[in-house]
């Protein structure tokens with residue numbers, strides 16, 4: 001097999017029923033991939049509140065790889081929360097709350113870490129593949145000039161560290177695979193709607209998905225472990 005082979009194969013989108021995730025799943029289908037879009041209400045279901053669902057989803061994906069004979073070319077993790085019921089972004093340290101922080105870290109950091117454990121071993125040892133974890137520019141420490149949103153920022157910064165660490169391990173078994181953190185830009189979804197301010201460039205999920213897929217397709221060698229925005233530009237840690 002050509003080591004740069006990136007022909008369509010199986011593509012898995014976790015959070016594939018969310019705003020960005022569903023658009024990514026559609027875009028991957030249009031590219032010719034066989035797509036598994038998995039959310040909390042699909043079968044199998046993925047809910048980080050029950051960590052056994054992560055292993056069950058990985059087993060399902062593994063069985064689909066065996067059944068179809070396709071390689072896993074794209075693993076996209078588009079899960080995440082910024083707000084959820086009483087969990088709202090903190091404007092001040094006075095709003096820091098243990099339960100809210102635990103929820104943000106469970107969904108934005110620990111869940112994706114378990115996805116790394118169970119799903120990264122499914123990437124093909126040969127040929128190009130991309131594991132993309134949808135992060136957020138506000139998780140950048142270097143880019144933080146506004147403050148606020150403590151829990152979301154910290155949980156995404158921790159996700160970025162996990163992505164970078166897993167990328168180093170992945171390179172040992174899959175030299176052509178890329179494991180990256182991607183910032184989607186501001187996208188019109190349930191997550192952003194309460195906070196979308198005039199002045200920010202808010203794009204529809206279909207546009208964001210096309211940009212993110214283009215980035216995944218064109219990331220050059222040496223991108224493994226990096227943090228990129230929807231134009232493919234490196235975001236500072």
Ligand SMILES: NC(=O)c1ccc[n+]([C@@H]2O[C@H](COP(=O)([O-])OP(=O)(O)OC[C@H]3O[C@@H](n4cnc5c(N)ncnc54)[C@H](OP(=O)(O)O)[C@@H]3O)[C@@H](O)[C@H]2O)c1
Pocket residue numbers: 014015016017018019020021039040041046047048049078079080081082107111134135136137183184185186187188189190191192
């Ligand atoms: N929208 C933006 O402007 C923006 C900007 C920067 C970064 N992001 C990031 O982009 C990613 C996708 O967000 P979105 O804008 O598409 O938001 P969204 O429409 O609210 O989608 C969020 C996804 O996360 C899943 N999810 C939530 N809680 C979960 C849990 N406990 N276990 C498993 N999955 C869970 C949801 O599953 P269900 O479909 O089953 O509900 C949904 O698929 C997130 O990581 C977000 O931080 C978004």
